[in-house]
Amino acid sequence: MMRRSKPPLLEYAALTTHRVLALVGCLALVLAPHALRMPLWLTLLAALVMGTRAAFAWRGYGLPRPWVLATLALAAAAGTWMSYGMLFGRDAAVALLLMMMCLKLMELRTARDAVVVVCLAYFAVVTNFLYSQTVAMGLYLLGCVWLITAFLLGMQRNAGPRSIASLLRHSALLLAQATPVMLVLFLLFPRIQGPLWALPHPSGGGLTGLSDTMAPGSVSSLSLSDAVAFRVEFRSTPPDPSQLYWRGPVMWDFDGRTWRAGDSRPLQARSVRLQGDPVEYVVTLEPHDHRWLFAIDLPAERPESATITQELELLATQPVRSRLRYAMSSYPQAVFGLDEDAAALQEATVLPDAFNPQAVALAASWRAQTNDPRALVARALALFNEQPFFYTLVPPELGIHSVDEFLFGTRRGFCEHFASSFVVLMRAAGVPARVVTGYQGGQFNTVGGYMIVRQSDAHAWAEVWFEDSGWVRIDPTAAVSPQRIERGIAAALPDTDPLPLLARADTTWIRGLRFGVDMMTYGWNQWVLSYSQERQLAMLSGLTGQTLSWRGVSIMLIVGTIGVVALLALVTLRRRPPPDIDPAAIAWDALSRKLARAGLSRNPQEGPLDYVTRVTRALPPGPADAVRAIGSLYTRLRYGAERSAEELQTLRKQVRDLRVGPR
Amino acid sequence: MASVVKPSLGPWKRKAPAATKAAVVLTQQRVYVMPSRMGGVFSLTLFLMLLGSINYSLGLGYVLTFLLGGLGIVSLLHTWRNLAGLDIRPGRPERVFAGDHLRFTVSIRNPTGLARFAIGLRRGHEVAHFVNVGPRGEAESFVEMVAKQRGWLEPGRMEIATNYPLGLFRAWSYMHFEQWALVYPRPEPSPPPLPLVPFGSGTGTVGQGSEEDFEGLREYRPGDPLKRIYLKSLARPGAPATKEFAGGPSPAAARIDWRLCPDDMDIEARLSRLTAWILRAEQAGLPWSLHVPGTDLAPGHGSAQRDQALELLALYGR
Numbered sequence: 001m002m003r004r005s006k007p008p009l010l011e012y013a014a015l016t017t018h019r020v021l022a023l024v025g026c027l028a029l030v031l032a033p034h035a036l037r038m039p040l041w042l043t044l045l046a047a048l049v050m051g052t053r054a055a056f057a058w059r060g061y062g063l064p065r066p067w068v069l070a071t072l073a074l075a076a077a078a079g080t081w082m083s084y085g086m087l088f089g090r091d092a093a094v095a096l097l098l099m100m101m102c103l104k105l106m107e108l109r110t111a112r113d114a115v116v117v118v119c120l121a122y123f124a125v126v127t128n129f130l131y132s133q134t135v136a137m138g139l140y141l142l143g144c145v146w147l148i149t150a151f152l153l154g155m156q157r158n159a160g161p162r163s164i165a166s167l168l169r170h171s172a173l174l175l176a177q178a179t180p181v182m183l184v185l186f187l188l189f190p191r192i193q194g195p196l197w198a199l200p201h202p203s204g205g206g207l208t209g210l211s212d213t214m215a216p217g218s219v220s221s222l223s224l225s226d227a228v229a230f231r232v233e234f235r236s237t238p239p240d241p242s243q244l245y246w247r248g249p250v251m252w253d254f255d256g257r258t259w260r261a262g263d264s265r266p267l268q269a270r271s272v273r274l275q276g277d278p279v280e281y282v283v284t285l286e287p288h289d290h291r292w293l294f295a296i297d298l299p300a301e302r303p304e305s306a307t308i309t310q311e312l313e314l315l316a317t318q319p320v321r322s323r324l325r326y327a328m329s330s331y332p333q334a335v336f337g338l339d340e341d342a343a344a345l346q347e348a349t350v351l352p353d354a355f356n357p358q359a360v361a362l363a364a365s366w367r368a369q370t371n372d373p374r375a376l377v378a379r380a381l382a383l384f385n386e387q388p389f390f391y392t393l394v395p396p397e398l399g400i401h402s403v404d405e406f407l408f409g410t411r412r413g414f415c416e417h418f419a420s421s422f423v424v425l426m427r428a429a430g431v432p433a434r435v436v437t438g439y440q441g442g443q444f445n446t447v448g449g450y451m452i453v454r455q456s457d458a459h460a461w462a463e464v465w466f467e468d469s470g471w472v473r474i475d476p477t478a479a480v481s482p483q484r485i486e487r488g489i490a491a492a493l494p495d496t497d498p499l500p501l502l503a504r505a506d507t508t509w510i511r512g513l514r515f516g517v518d519m520m521t522y523g524w525n526q527w528v529l530s531y532s533q534e535r536q537l538a539m540l541s542g543l544t545g546q547t548l549s550w551r552g553v554s555i556m557l558i559v560g561t562i563g564v565v566a567l568l569a570l571v572t573l574r575r576r577p578p579p580d581i582d583p584a585a586i587a588w589d590a591l592s593r594k595l596a597r598a599g600l601s602r603n604p605q606e607g608p609l610d611y612v613t614r615v616t617r618a619l620p621p622g623p624a625d626a627v628r629a630i631g632s633l634y635t636r637l638r639y640g641a642e643r644s645a646e647e648l649q650t651l652r653k654q655v656r657d658l659r660v661g662p663r
Numbered sequence: 664m665a666s667v668v669k670p671s672l673g674p675w676k677r678k679a680p681a682a683t684k685a686a687v688v689l690t691q692q693r694v695y696v697m698p699s700r701m702g703g704v705f706s707l708t709l710f711l712m713l714l715g716s717i718n719y720s721l722g723l724g725y726v727l728t729f730l731l732g733g734l735g736i737v738s739l740l741h742t743w744r745n746l747a748g749l750d751i752r753p754g755r756p757e758r759v760f761a762g763d764h765l766r767f768t769v770s771i772r773n774p775t776g777l778a779r780f781a782i783g784l785r786r787g788h789e790v791a792h793f794v795n796v797g798p799r800g801e802a803e804s805f806v807e808m809v810a811k812q813r814g815w816l817e818p819g820r821m822e823i824a825t826n827y828p829l830g831l832f833r834a835w836s837y838m839h840f841e842q843w844a845l846v847y848p849r850p851e852p853s854p855p856p857l858p859l860v861p862f863g864s865g866t867g868t869v870g871q872g873s874e875e876d877f878e879g880l881r882e883y884r885p886g887d888p889l890k891r892i893y894l895k896s897l898a899r900p901g902a903p904a905t906k907e908f909a910g911g912p913s914p915a916a917a918r919i920d921w922r923l924c925p926d927d928m929d930i931e932a933r934l935s936r937l938t939a940w941i942l943r944a945e946q947a948g949l950p951w952s953l954h955v956p957g958t959d960l961a962p963g964h965g966s967a968q969r970d971q972a973l974e975l976l977a978l979y980g981r
Contacts, residue, residue: 120708122727122731123708123711126715129721137723138726145730152830153828156780156827156828174738174741178730182726186725186729192717565740572740572741
């Protein structure tokens, strides 16, 4: 067979020991963040393989035979299968890929292999983003990309050695020039809503947030977490802090200790009567692996692709596994549930038998005195208010009859204790009641102009049903600790209670710094991590002032890319006049210009001596002598071995002082 | 024969730029750019990264993919810029003997203030020779070939190319200089001894030097003493040889003559033998004369005589 393709130029420099070590180092840096996420055996094996390769390079040993590598690869695959139970899940695939990259190092023989490893290393950077996309991780991996690019530069055939510093500088320059292209592509490249293929999803085990059950201690454990639950930008005046109840899962079913959300029913339109002024806002919800979305009591609408239940819970169609942004409006004064059906009301008075007998008996005694539900509510709140109840994050352990023990024994509890006992009392008194969980309050970021709601703001309250006003929010915690509602959790808790650092009120500058950092994170989330199809269209439509179609975006992309590349081409390819930085040459050019004005311009090819000879012949004796002196000084300065600053000064002065009249 | 003289022209005759004598400036129209094989691997990697970013909605994945995409585009500009604007001049070709390596030097000048790296020069499919050219600097590069045949030889179309900086793209251009090199015939490796005659006289004499100063052999001429006859030469066809010794009374001259070669010798072999003799004579510092059919060179020596004679032999019959 005839080979038609031309053998390529010898493209790369030889793969020296130093280059092998540098490449292994680059790959190790890229893979380092995976070390803690992968099973220990895999991390150790990868480290061993990389270490061995580096040692082989250092010692100049030959590389292992293919069958050794094949065995190792099979062993890695088997180990992955045993660790993950599969080969193609996300984590398993990443683990396998990393192992194969390390083994590829064992095949690193030629420069061509090295270049393949460089591509693999670039790809390995992306696998890190599956697990972390923080600013810090982004910067770290940008550093890795910088090093890898410098390595690739160093692999080029070059007639002279280049210092590492110069490679790093050049690599930084290339990346800097690539940035405008990146920005245009990032903003304009049509975003496709993933996933293109579904891989078994990891469980949301690492995510914190409310759960669909509530037992004593479940909310207070959240209160120890600084993690952001969601951030809110208000489009209208934010409501008073005492009105900031972020509605989450509603609990109906009580088994004596734990509250559970019941089955959800779709909302009947008539159930809600809107009144008062709406609050408009945009929520950016952190992933929490559950379906519910949070909104201020009472949500008046549902975001696209979410449903709303009879309990006014907002439910996304899928568990929220990536950051979600939605616009909402709420009516804090709205009334709802006037037409609640009898079955539901019946369900809202059910209590399990043989639990909390004391509380049931107490409520029954109240019921004997009055039938008025409002009076019963007042009695219960008065109980919390008048008896020595304490609001604390570290309540004592409770036994089987948790409500009894709390009401008549410990009297120290967190919001879930108060909400749970209150609802039990109400139900026992025959008033339909249920538990609502969610968040209360939030911290206003004065730097960024938005509100941060953290897991530590998690809260539980109660709703009771009145015939004339439907479901009404009653917060028994407020009866015990009004500060919790008015001023947040830090103000309400004794100083001895553990609290997340960020929930504590502290000095102004720390607060400012914190807000600044959070604003950066928020902006990062909004513009880098959650820049979705929707946001892209909204942004571009806002920019152009008209509704854009995908065609429009594509045209913008093409035009934008060409524009940026053309600009870059102009900058990089602009024909620079050779910058002659020799001051002697600059002075000489000045002389040439001066003489040119007198009609004695220098020919491009004319050397200084020829020029001086020609010029002096044409000039009167005085200027001719001056030019001769300048010429000899110039040739000495320009081509001689040594020069002094004074001589340069003299040259400049002589050129300046030369007078040649136009002829 | 003609196709051998210009070996590399054949397949590219149509595309080859007209041969030029003077400098070639790699203007923007003359520099071509295409992705290299590495560029292909790199774009495949980017495509996979993009797919992954879409599938998992990785904001930073998009950032990285587009940053590397931008890097590719920027490296295209840099690769192209690395070649554009260079000013290339043919050097004066050296003269070699057939069978030797022949270097066509080329001077690469960089009129710009931008350093150029890894500029490769090659001919056909050969491995390139790389140089760096500093800002407003100049570097010498070359293509090398084996001079197979005597006569005029030119390098044909040369390719100047670079992958710099990242190897993702290859920029190249072609040049064809009228850079004829003269290739002398290949000297015969072990030629018969120089045919000597006493300088200034037509008849040969043999020196009287002592046995220790053996200098060489020459063709037997009647009257040579019997003990000076090189006995082994008697076993070979052709004329017997006589041993010569230094310190002889008269300096000899070499008579390098086409007709001294055996009659059945072909032209190229004869030219080889004459070339070898000329070199011997020059080496020994002897004056020599040359006869080839149609031309005679008077006895003499020195580089001018040598070049003239070798040129004559190189172009004999051409």
